[in-house]
Amino acid sequence: MSCFGGDPNFCPECGNVLPLPGLHDTVTCPRCAFSIPVREFSSQKITSTVVFNTLELSSVTVEDEDSELKGAVIDRRCSRCNKEGMVYHTRQMRSADEGQTVFFTCIHCRYQEKEDS
Ligand SMILES: [Zn+2]
Numbered sequence: 501m502s503c504f505g506g507d508p509n510f511c512p513e514c515g516n517v518l519p520l521p522g523l524h525d526t527v528t529c530p531r532c533a534f535s536i537p538v539r540e541f542s543s544q545k546i547t548s549t550v551v552f553n554t555l556e557l558s559s560v561t562v563e564d565e566d567s568e569l570k571g572a573v574i575d576r577r578c579s580r581c582n583k584e585g586m587v588y589h590t591r592q593m594r595s596a597d598e599g600q601t602v603f604f605t606c607i608h609c610r611y612q613e614k615e616d617s
């Protein structure tokens with residue numbers, strides 16, 4: 501009587517009862533060391549789902565807003581995510597008298613800060 505709910509599998513070489521498949525890819529006969537790939541082993545345990553959602557992974561594409569991230573990366577700390585590394589770029593305002601406005605874009609979370617000079 502097997503407590504595993506199925507007929508035990510026998511070694512085709514020596515007829516010894518094979519152990520249940522464990523963590524390995526093969527089942528090895530303890531008597532003659534004959535080994536069988538687990539896929540050929542007639543156990544329904546092996547058909548457990550190994551379905552990874554590769555579609556979901558590939559759909560996570562990089563955002564297309566990289567234009568904001570072109571520039572010199574400086575050691576400024578982002579005030580939102582608190583990581584260092586922001587892209588520094590300037591933008592001329594309408595009037596020359598107002599000078600430049602400096603923008604910082606966080607390379608981690610894309611948070612934007614601006615600073616008038
Ligand atoms: Zn054997």
Ligand SMILES: [Zn+2]
Pocket residue numbers: 578579580581582583606607608609610611
């Ligand atoms: Zn950030």
